[in-house]
Amino acid sequence: DAKTTQPNSMESNEEEPVHLPCNHSTISGTDYIHWYRQLPSQGPEYVIHGLTSNVNNRMASLAIAEDRKSSTLILHRATLRDAAVYYCILISHGQNFVFGPGTRLSVLP
């Protein structure tokens, strides 16, 4: 399974942008980059995914480096509800998700 590296924890102030980094230097050409988050006492939920191009949705933006060896999840205005563990996962079609420990994001009021 392709491996990702994320910081253990990050802090942000409420209403400020948050950039959550993920390194995946061994990514293969068929690996999609997925981000999930897990709020306290809940199961993980989908945030965003992409292959090569940057992606935007109502929750976040995903910026993918040109060489695809790293990516950044961008929360444009952090709210207290965004406090969660964020997982960056690489997956090819037909594989199953392998979750690492993720990044625990704290949002300060």
Place this chain on the structure above:
Amino acid sequence: DTGVSQDPRHKITKRGQNVTFRCDPISEHNRLYWYRQTLGQGPEFLTYFQNEAQLEKSRLLSDRFSAERPKGSFSTLEIQRTEQGDSAMYLCASSWGAIGNTGELFFGEGSRLTVL
């Protein structure tokens, strides 16, 4: 659609007892997954079904664990002769088809097992 539902949400049992968890996936989803999560760790894959067929099992799924999806709808995960090391959150998820380029895996809220 109410999403993926799991039952019970919490289970406390004594070591050596058997426990069973149930998962009802999103109705049109043909794939169903079981994960286990311990404190401070990400979810670990246990097994998955496509319809009623169990297609993959992790080496984490010891012979005390058995999962079924008899009619390709709900699934059960049974743990026999529970041990304290089985204490964890058991998460169920479902998807339509293989995840990858389709993106979304939908998780339930989990069943928390405490083995005394």
